Amino acid sequence: MGSLLVKDKQTGPLTNLSLARxxxxxxxxxxxxxxxxxxxAELSKEMAYLLSPISLKxxxxxxxxxxxxxxxxxxDSLQKEILQELEAWNQAEMQAKVANSSDIRAITINATxxxxxxxxxCAAGGDGTYANPQKQIDLLKAIPELKxxxxxxxxxxxxxxxxxxxxxxxxxxxxxxxxxxxxxFAKTKNIELTFKVxxxxxxxxxxxxSVLNDYSIGVAVSxxxxxxxxxxxxxxxSRISSSAMIEKSVRELLLQRKNIPFVGVHCVVHTSEQNLLxxxxxxxxxxxxxxxxxxxxxxxxxxxxxxxxxxxxxLAQREYVLGGIKALCRIQNFERVFARLEQQAPLRNHCGIxxxxxxxxxxxxxxxxxxxxxxxxxxxxxxxxxxxHHLKQDLVELHNCQNCWARTLCGGGCHFIHSNNAQNKExxxxxxxxxxxxxxxxYFGEFQRQAQExxxx
Amino acid sequence: MNKKTTNANKHIKKIKKTQVVAAEGSTKGxxxxxxxx
Numbered sequence: 001m002g003s004l005l006v007k008d009k010q011t012g013p014l015t016n017l018s019l020a021r022x023x024x025x026x027x028x029x030x031x032x033x034x035x036x037x038x039x040x041a042e043l044s045k046e047m048a049y050l051l052s053p054i055s056l057k058x059x060x061x062x063x064x065x066x067x068x069x070x071x072x073x074x075x076d077s078l079q080k081e082i083l084q085e086l087e088a089w090n091q092a093e094m095q096a097k098v099a100n101s102s103d104i105r106a107i108t109i110n111a112t113x114x115x116x117x118x119x120x121x122c123a124a125g126g127d128g129t130y131a132n133p134q135k136q137i138d139l140l141k142a143i144p145e146l147k148x149x150x151x152x153x154x155x156x157x158x159x160x161x162x163x164x165x166x167x168x169x170x171x172x173x174x175x176x177x178x179x180x181x182x183x184x185f186a187k188t189k190n191i192e193l194t195f196k197v198x199x200x201x202x203x204x205x206x207x208x209x210s211v212l213n214d215y216s217i218g219v220a221v222s223x224x225x226x227x228x229x230x231x232x233x234x235x236x237x238s239r240i241s242s243s244a245m246i247e248k249s250v251r252e253l254l255l256q257r258k259n260i261p262f263v264g265v266h267c268v269v270h271t272s273e274q275n276l277l278x279x280x281x282x283x284x285x286x287x288x289x290x291x292x293x294x295x296x297x298x299x300x301x302x303x304x305x306x307x308x309x310x311x312x313x314x315l316a317q318r319e320y321v322l323g324g325i326k327a328l329c330r331i332q333n334f335e336r337v338f339a340r341l342e343q344q345a346p347l348r349n350h351c352g353i354x355x356x357x358x359x360x361x362x363x364x365x366x367x368x369x370x371x372x373x374x375x376x377x378x379x380x381x382x383x384x385x386x387x388x389h390h391l392k393q394d395l396v397e398l399h400n401c402q403n404c405w406a407r408t409l410c411g412g413g414c415h416f417i418h419s420n421n422a423q424n425k426e427x428x429x430x431x432x433x434x435x436x437x438x439x440x441x442x443y444f445g446e447f448q449r450q451a452q453e454x455x456x457x
Numbered sequence: 458m459n460k461k462t463t464n465a466n467k468h469i470k471k472i473k474k475t476q477v478v479a480a481e482g483s484t485k486g487x488x489x490x491x492x493x494x
Contacts, residue, residue, distance in 0.1 A: 351490035
């Protein structure tokens, strides 16, 4: 273990990850991954040597194999044999592609468009309002609109609802009304309904606790790390420390938790100074079930990419040593990859934008994506809206990811981020995703090998 | 539990996977986005 932490000059100066590739086969440490079949394997030393070193910046496969040293006749014959075997695996059939379903699967609802924090990087118009005078969701419009888009929903299918804002927990009564309506609707069609709220985690009271418990609403708290960082990037409008507010609220939430499936944390990584080990130590003291890290998308600097990936690498190593694969499962960036590797189901879409996801704002209008609320061009009437027909294409194809080894685990990435940079994809985003994906595959392979050794001993 | 099989290949040893992720974990996406196959 730990081979990923060995500096390999050929992978470039940005990361400590050591990767090599042949067509759709990529090697991380001792684990080889087939990008189409999603199988993992161990390669012989001779075969591993032939794969060309790559950096995380590259999305295309190298054109040439590495040439081994030694007696030409001997190496030629061995190389031919190895290459045949490698090529045979590379050509392995992938699973038949299934057409995308147009059945709506997920809706995110802005329960409010007002917030008690004033985050430095707020995507909701800078103050949680999206410059919309509607502060709480207009239930008289929202419910008939939800009814309309859900009318044709398939029987016995799944529906995932996320409450967002602004700060959604400023209007728990509105969330309750929406949950009541959606639960009744789900019963009529035998739909498997799940709820989640993404909150700044600073407010907790009896009304909130009862709606979370009554409707089994999972909670994702946005918190950017230790108090020093959280209070700097996510200050409260009242000037009270937002981290002190979160600590109090989360303590209360965990004490009163009866029927809440998860309490996790979404953490934005801001600067190269941010130490993710310290962040996780802090999150553990608060008692979160899981942690997810997203590097600041407005900071595409190589400095942040390098420090983020190095910090993730150190975090993964420490957590694996401390708690094995289960500890890594608490880090969502890794758990998502583990789940995909287990299912062996290639991911074609990072999200359901334009296919089976809708975003509702506080006025009861629909948009393509939470990042696009308030933008007239992103306003939609339904999933059948022809204005954005190009989004029916898989994101892996739409974003030209066909040559990237990580495409079946990433699903083409965030359309909002890539479409902001229409001429070129956001390279730093891709590099960061490839880095955490490589780490996940490496540790997944390590675990499977160790598990095998234990059963064979 | 047989987790690893050796196929006819000399240089590639495919690894069978033991489940490590709870079933409900498989539907989560980045930042709350729900991925689709």
